[in-house]
Amino acid sequence: xxxxxxxxxxxxxxxxxxxxxxxxxxxxxxxxxxxxxxxxxxxxxxxxxxxxxxxxxxxxxxxxxxxxxxxxxxxxxxxxxxxxxxxxxxxxxxxxxxxxxxxxxxxxxxxxxxxxxxxxxxxxxxxxxxxxxxxxxxxxxxxxxxxxxxxxxxxxxxxxxxxxxxxxxxxxxxxxxxxxxxxxxxxxxxxxxxxxxxxxxxxxxxxxxxxxxxxxxxxxxxxxxxxxxxxxxxxxxxxxxxxxxxxxxxxxxxxxxxxxxxxxxxxxxxxxxxxxxxxxxxxxxxxxxxxxxxxxxxxxxxxxxxxxxxxxxxxxxxxxxxxxxxxxxxxxxxxxxxxxxxxxxxxxxxxxxxxxxxxxxxxxxxxxxxxxxxxxxxxxxxxxxxxxxxxxxxxxxxxxxxxxxxxxxxxxxxxxxxxxxxxxxxxxxxxxxxxxxxxxxxxxxxxxxxxxxxxxxxxxxxxxxxxxxxxxxxxxxxxxxxxxxxxxxxxxxxxxxxxxxx
Numbered sequence: 417x418x419x420x421x422x423x424x425x426x427x428x429x430x431x432x433x434x435x436x437x438x439x440x441x442x443x444x445x446x447x448x449x450x451x452x453x454x455x456x457x458x459x460x461x462x463x464x465x466x467x468x469x470x471x472x473x474x475x476x477x478x479x480x481x482x483x484x485x486x487x488x489x490x491x492x493x494x495x496x497x498x499x500x501x502x503x504x505x506x507x508x509x510x511x512x513x514x515x516x517x518x519x520x521x522x523x524x525x526x527x528x529x530x531x532x533x534x535x536x537x538x539x540x541x542x543x544x545x546x547x548x549x550x551x552x553x554x555x556x557x558x559x560x561x562x563x564x565x566x567x568x569x570x571x572x573x574x575x576x577x578x579x580x581x582x583x584x585x586x587x588x589x590x591x592x593x594x595x596x597x598x599x600x601x602x603x604x605x606x607x608x609x610x611x612x613x614x615x616x617x618x619x620x621x622x623x624x625x626x627x628x629x630x631x632x633x634x635x636x637x638x639x640x641x642x643x644x645x646x647x648x649x650x651x652x653x654x655x656x657x658x659x660x661x662x663x664x665x666x667x668x669x670x671x672x673x674x675x676x677x678x679x680x681x682x683x684x685x686x687x688x689x690x691x692x693x694x695x696x697x698x699x700x701x702x703x704x705x706x707x708x709x710x711x712x713x714x715x716x717x718x719x720x721x722x723x724x725x726x727x728x729x730x731x732x733x734x735x736x737x738x739x740x741x742x743x744x745x746x747x748x749x750x751x752x753x754x755x756x757x758x759x760x761x762x763x764x765x766x767x768x769x770x771x772x773x774x775x776x777x778x779x780x781x782x783x784x785x786x787x788x789x790x791x792x793x794x795x796x797x798x799x800x801x802x803x804x805x806x807x808x809x810x811x812x813x814x815x816x817x818x819x820x821x822x823x824x825x826x827x828x829x830x831x832x833x834x835x836x837x838x839x840x841x842x843x844x845x846x847x848x849x850x851x852x853x854x855x856x857x858x859x860x861x862x863x864x865x866x867x868x869x870x871x872x873x874x875x876x877x878x879x880x881x882x883x884x885x886x887x888x889x890x891x892x893x894x895x896x897x898x899x900x901x902x903x904x905x906x907x908x909x910x911x912x913x914x915x916x917x918x
Contacts, residue, residue, distance in 0.1 A: 424570050425567065425568075425569040425570050425573075426688055426689055427570075428569075428570035428573045428574065429569060429570065429573045429687075429688035430685060430688040430689070431573075431577075432573040432574075432576060432577050432580075432688075433681070433684040433685045433687070433688050434685070435577060435580065435581070436576075436577075436580055436681070436684055437681035437684065437685070439580055439581065439584045440677060440680075440681060441677065441681075441742065442584060442588065443584065443587050443588070443591075444456060444673070444674065444677055445742065446587075446588065446591045447459070447591070447597070448670070448743075448746055449745075449746065450591055450594075451597055452748060453666070453667050453670040453671075453746065453748050453749040454532055454533075454665075454666040454667060454670065454748075455597060455666075456670045456673065457665075457666035457667060457668070457669035457670035457673060458529060458532070458533060458538070458541065458666055458669075459541065459545070459597075459601070460657060460669060460670070460672075460673035460676075461529075461657055461658075461660075461661045461666065461669050462525070462538075462541055462542055462545055463545060464653075464654045464657040464658055464661075465521060465525060465654075465658065465661075466518075466521070466542070466545060466546055466549055467650060467653060467654045476503060476506050476507070477503075477557065477561045478778045478783075479781075479783060480499055480500075480502075480503040480561060481561050481564060481565045481698070481778075482698060482778060482779060482780075482781040482783075483499050483781075484496060484499055484500075484561075484562065484565040485565060485698035485699055485701070485702040485779070486702045487499070488565055488566060488699075489699060489702045489703060496562075496625075497625060497626070497627060497630045498630055498631060500558055500559075500562060500625065500627055500630075501627045501630040501631070503558045503561065504558040504627060507553045507554070507557050507558055508553075508554060510553050511550055511553040511554035514546070514549065514550055514553060515550070518542065518543065518546045518550075521542055522539045522542055522543070525538060525542060526538040526539060528661060528662065529661075529666065532665070532666055537598075540598050541597070541598060541601060544598060544601045544602045544605055545601060545605060547605045547606075547609065548605045548608040548609055551608075551609040551612050551613075552611070552612050554612075555609075555612040555613060555616055557612065559612075559615045559616050559618070559619040559620075559625075560572055560612070560615050562619055562623075562625070563615065563618070563619060565698070566623075567696070567699070571618060572615065575611055575614050575615060575618075576611060579607055579608055579610055579611050582607050583603075583604050583607040583608065586603050586604070586607065587600055587603065587604055590603060651793075651794040651797050651798060655797050655798055655801055655813070655816070655817070656672060656801060656813040656814065656816075656817060657669055657672060657673065657676075659801045659802060659805055659813050660672055660805070660810065660813060663802075663805045663806065664805070664809060664810070667748065667749040668749075668809065668810055670749055671749055671750070671751050671753065671810060672810055672813075674739060674742070674743065674751055675735065675739065675753070675756065675757060675760055678731070678735055678738060678739070679731070679735075679760060679761060679764045682727060682728070682731050682764070683764060683767070683768070685727065686723075686724055686727065686768045686771065687771070689719075689720060689723060696712075697709065697713070697775065697776050697779040697780075698779035698780075700712075701779055701780050701781075709837070710837050710838075710839070711905060712909060713772070713776065713837060714902055714905070715902050715905045715906035715909055716772065716906070717772065717844075717847065717902070718895060718899045718902040718903060718906055719906055720772055721769075721847055721851060721895070722891060722892060722895045724765070724768045724769065725851050725854060725855065725887075725891050726884070726887045726888060726891050726892075727768075728761065728764070728765040728768065729854075729855045729858050729859070729883075729887050729891075730880065730883050730884055730887055731761050731764075731765075732757075732758055732761045732762065732765070732855075732859075733858075733859065733862055733883050734876070734879070734880050734883060735757045735761055736752060736753070736754050736757045737870055737876055737879065738876055739751050739752060739753075739757070740752055740869075740870060740871075741870055741871065741872065741873055741875075741876050744871050753810065753811075755811055756810050756811045756814055759811060759814040759815060759818055760814040760817075762818060763814060763817045763818035763821055766818065766821045766822055766825055767821050767825075769825055769848070769851075770821065770824060770825040770828055770829075773825075773828040773829050773831075773832040774828055776832055776836060776837075777828060777831065777832060777836070780836055782831070782835070782836070785831060785835070786827070786828060786831055788827075789823070789824050789827035789828065789831075790824065792820075792823060792824070792827075793820045793821065793823060793824035794820070796816070796819060796820035796823060797816050797817055797819075797820035797821075798816075799816075800812075800815060800816035800819055800820065801813040801815075801816030801817070802816075803816075804816060829841060829844050829845075850894070850895070850898060854890055854891050854894060857890055858883075858886060858887050858890055858891075861886055861890075862882075862883055862886060865879070865882050865883065865886070
């Protein structure tokens, strides 16, 4: 049943992410065309600055989720409620501190962009955008974490799907009615506030969870070790735009945000196949199924590497042609940056490679053991990005992200292989070598595929299909031949899951 839940989580999450990508490109394009690149850059910059407040979370959610796997497996409702109560208490404190952070941001941030926007305009956007973040921490994140630990991430996906569709419809209508940007963002924020409220109601009704009279003295173990993992992720996600905000201008921020929009769309698809299955690893570890974990993880690696190799080699080749089509007719900023596109996409490819090992480390509760690598990743990203932004601008911050994520990935691969799966780390590096050869071969072949100066989505889709087919023809057969045993095991596991045998 747990494998079937994992498959259900993946399928529903994948559907959500595809719809999210399609809908996600609509609003930024309309904002750029209607309000300009600078306004789009300002909105994305504010979102990133607000994103830093989740550093206060300290990695509480993944730590608490790891603690929940055992009581959930044992059906120990009392312990579940105690952990949830302690988690809720932490997040409510974070929500209160967040209010102070918003006040500080309203005082400082407008001075950074005062040459382009008035203080009143900037402050109003900060407050409006901050509302949904506050609601998430104060109302819903504890229950979202519990739903994930119960291997029902598909519920969260359905809730998110509804709010995304509703938000897109309302925002498009408001833009065409020529409403000001503050009204548009306020409506959008209020829609997303529905998400944590619905999650809250769902958990209390379905699982009969009541935290009112639960003791609140429970201490979440490894909370401070979890902060390292969280800092590394937040800096990976937010540093580039923050550095560009401080050292460049809002147009450069807008350029970066459009590439980020594409990459985040791809990332969300990849996360459907990585995050949706981490509760399965947690359940196996809680039940001490070491051999079963090793077999299934190795089979999963084959599937996952095959998938992301196809996805990211296509992205590396297609991202700049897509940006050309997407920003066609926009002349207030140069959005066509081929070198940046390749470096940026490559760094996200390495991030995707890291995810199974990162999720397995979290599921096993190995926060203390892997925190040094997380700190190194964060420090490298900041130092390199700031050092290179003066000379190389937008490319410099992408290089900082790339170098830091490579270091972190190697560290996690080594730890997972040696201490959790107890296997030779060379098997991972052999897989990476095969991936590198496949990608180089595909890029060399695709150089001979004709590409005109595309100005329409239809032309881009035709070109993209060629690249996609070439990628599949090369990657899938090669992987099936080299990893025959793993492919057979993956087929057996998938078949058992679909028949409700696992």
